[in-house]
Each structure stands twice: as structure tokens, then as C-alpha cells.
Amino acid sequence: MGKQYLQTLIRKLLRGKATDAEKRQLESWWKHFSDDDSYLRSLSETERQSLRNTMLSGIWQQLAEKPLDEKAANKPENTDLPVSKSGRVLQLPVVRWAAAAIVLLVSGWLFYQHLTGPQTIRTAYGEQRTVELPDGSVVTLNGNSSLRFSADWAETGQRDVWLEGEAFFGVQHTRNHQKFVVHTPDQLAVEVLGTRFNVQNRRGTTQVVLQEGKVKVTDPTQQTYTLKPGEEVRYSQTTRQLKPIRANLNRELAWKTTILLFTDQPVSEVLQEIRDSHGLQVELRNSAVGRELFSGSIPADDVKQVLSKIEKIYNVTVTFDGDHYIIE
Template identity: 25%
Template structure:
């Protein structure tokens, strides 16, 4: 009997309670463009009701203010007091008032900065093994990969400017506005991307810093040493950064493979087991411990669908004649005999 994909089934799927057969039915159903739109609509509604990340800035600020009311000295170890002559320990009343005022000003300044960051920016975050679709106020779409963070201004976005900050990895589909306003993706890796309307992927992962352009045109602004440089990318361009920040530009015939993770697909092309270990660490927070140095250089090619780290490891082990054991957050991999 064919499984009918309903709203209730999709909600079960989003909550992680769908069976393997139900997942397969949803995969087939979502191949249709109209179905995908419906999928994303229900996903957005589900995420509003079940937020995966809630910033705790307000709670932290309230705790901080409570500590200040109750006395900050409770948070610290009382220092040892060395007895001296009484005259040496007395402070002039004017100095005492100045020190109290300075302390209060410092506390208010820190509290204000802490709260302003929360008030001015909305932060989206994904945990290990999680992806998330975000629709921005200007109509652009961003899909966050696992273990990633996107920061978006709460006010003036799309009118005054369109600048977001990314840590991790994300795929962008940018809407072109009538006034040709630029869209800027800032990173913490000494490069940023300037676009008008296009589709591209950005990764700021420590080992795999890269930008892949699917359609349109973007301008990459980066630093090599102390020098600022610019590079205009064309569709199919792949830019990577080495550990010293040097740029390498090449062409890829299939840029879409770099965002296959949006569909829970992993595409490997002569990818070493050591490189796959980096993926497990960055996307799932797991260490892949390879027992043999030669085994670390084994290469794997093919496309594999997996929704969890366990599913991906099981698929790779079956396809590559490997065995593995799980110990906490470590997966020990060896060759089958």
C-alpha cells in the first residue's frame, strides 16, 4: 500500500519519529517542485512552534542583574586581607564616591552591550546533525548546514542594508531587489561575499573554507596577508582557501553537489577516509578514529543518503568493506577481515 504524505506525517518526520518507509515515501514525494514548496511551508511552521535554538541572552542578563542586586561578592572568593596601619587603609570620601560611580558605569556599559547584541541581531543556529531553512525578510532563503550560525539584523534589513554574518556552512538563494541593493555575507575568516541576486554556498569550516557559485555573479573580498583583494566569480567557480589564506580558483561542472547535504545526500569523489572523518567532526561532533594509517588514505566515491551519523557510517561501512564500533563520541573504524 502506497504511503500518503500528509501534514501529520510531515510533522512526525520533522520531529524525528518517522519510520524508514515513511522517510522513503517523503523523499519520493518531495521530488516534485510543488511538493517541496509545501514541505518547506510545513517545515517553517513546525520550526516556529518547535524552535531548535533559543538565545538565552535575556535570562543571562536577568541572572547578572540579580547577582548585582544580591551583591557581586558572592560570585568571588574573598581575598586575603593583609593588616596594615589604619591610615593606609582609609580612602578619601571623594575617591570612594568616584570608584563606586565608575564600577556602576562599567556594569551598566557591559549590561547594555550584552543586551544590545540580543536586541539588534537575530541569531539562527543548528546543532550537530541538523539543517535548517531560513526565509529572510527580503525574500531570500538560507539553508544552514549542521553546527552553523547565522546572524541577521533585526531592524533595517532590506531597507538600509542586507548584511549577515556566517560561522559554519550555508547555502544562499538571494532575491534581487528593484533598487539593486547588495547582499553581503561576512565571515570570521577574513573574507566576505558581495552579491545582487544569485545562488551560492559558503563554508567557513576550518579545514574546508570555500565558496561555490551556482548561478549569477558574486564578488569575493578577501585578504592575502595584509593586502585586500577582490575576485569576481562566475557560475561553476569554486574558490578554496588554504591554511595560510591563499586563494585557489577552479571550475566545477556540478556545483550542486556541494549543497547535496540539504537533501541529506553526501557525494564523495575519491574522498579519503581521513577527509570523511573531518565531515563527521564538523557536522556531527564525532571523532572518526582510524586504526591503520594506510586505511586513512582509502578513497570512497559515490552518493549516499543518510539522516543521521549512524546511518551514514553504516552505509559507508557496507559499501567499503569496513567495520566500526562506537564508544561515546568516538567511532573506531577498521578493515573487515
């Protein structure tokens, strides 16, 4: 969104005339600013709190000049809630919106660039993270993944994100049927309007699993396939073909419930999946075991359980050697 449009939104907010959608845009920025700005990451926790308090203290001067809608003021149940000079109490969501507005008004180009520039969300090995995008769509990132997007969707009319790793998307349908596109490193494009689906990109292969709605997948040669609920399509840089099959939704989406579920998968593939998402390094010296099929569930917060299960089921020895495990 442009700077002039931002100022318009801020004035509407401070006058109590901003719509819910406009408030969500500012609240989304505030969340991203608080969690992901590289400038904030360079500050200590004390410095961050000081900066936040400074921004919040500036709210009251703005409220005195252009008060928020009286509907936003309620009697507090908690005496820690912020109170204006006139004695009115604001709900916490309103404080977040107003804080974002104040920052945009007074902090200049640094924060404006953050608002309109690219945002990148990353997860570490074994970490899951749920984020809300500027349009209200919700994305859950699996471990060792990253999602990049721009915050100026309202101005550009485009909803594009770039994914490396794995994520589950709950996409909001817009009134003007604005398409939502997920781009992967192998130049695959997953286009949707409003739906719930999973995208995984690991080791040169992209997998798209559709839970509900409809998505269209386009490969670099413009070959397309439209998925129906319960289907998945895979694209490999080796075969360079879209391969649709029936999906096992319980297995493919189990990671969102902090459970890793495997059904008749080669042990070597199971270990590779865990390495991708959790960073568990395993050297498989017994190639015969790698071809054995494994079925079972493993807690995502204790993936080393898979090693003890493999040891018992296939009568092998698992040892730890400094920075990785050895199966032989």
C-alpha cells in the same frame, strides 16, 4: 528601522494600506520573534501559548479603531479561524501581520530591541533549517552552523550576514541594487546582488560555490575574485590565497536534498566532513585507510552508514568505544 518608521508601518497595516514588502517586514519579525527570541526560549510551552493568545486578543481592539482592508476578509473554510467582534474573518497571514503590529505597539522597549537588534539562527548537529531574511532572501543552514544578521536593513541600507558553518543562499535582488554580503570568521567577504550560492566555513578554510548569478569574493588583503556559475573558490588561513576551480555542483549542493555525496575523496576527509555537520566522532587508527579514496552517497539522517561501507570496502574493523567509533 527606526521606531518612528515602525509606528508608520503599523498604522499603514491597520488601515489596510501597507505594501507587500512592508507586510513581509512585519511577518519576518513575527517569525523570528516566535522562533528565536531568547526571552521566549525561557518560557514554557504553556506560557508561550498564553503570550501569543494575549497578543492576538489585542488585535480586535485595534481593528475596531482602524479596521484592516476589507479585501483581507474572506469567508472561512475552517471554523477555527479567528473572527473579529464584527463577525469578519481574517486570513491567517493577516493575523500574523496584525499580531506583529500589536506587539510592536504595546510591548515597549523589550520587543523593539528584538526587532532592531542582532538575530542569530543556529542549527544542531545533523539539523537543517531554512529561514527568511528581512529582505525576503532565503537561507538554508546545514548542521552545526550559525547565521547572524541585523533586522534594520531598511534603515541602514546594508544587507550583511555573518556565517559560521555552511549555508545555501537564495538572495533577492533589490530595486536599488543593494549589495548582500556574507562575512566568514576568516574575514572573507562574499558580495552579491541577486544569486544562488553556497558558503562553507570549516576548520580555517572557506569554500564558496556559485550555482547561478555572480558573486565577488574579497579576502582580508583585498584580493578579489568574481565567480561565474559552476565555479568555486577556496580560501585557507594557511595559504591565504583565493583558489578558483571548477565546481562539482551535484556533490557540493547534495546536502540540501538530505544526501551526502562523495566523489573520490580520501576517507579521512569524508569522516571529517561528517564530523563537522553531524558530530559523528571517529578515531581513525589505520592511517592507510584514511588515504584511500571513497565514492558514494549516504543518507544525511543515517550517517553511520558510512562506517559499515568503509568496513566492507576496505576490510577493516569498526568498534564503538563509549562516545566514539574506532576504525582499525
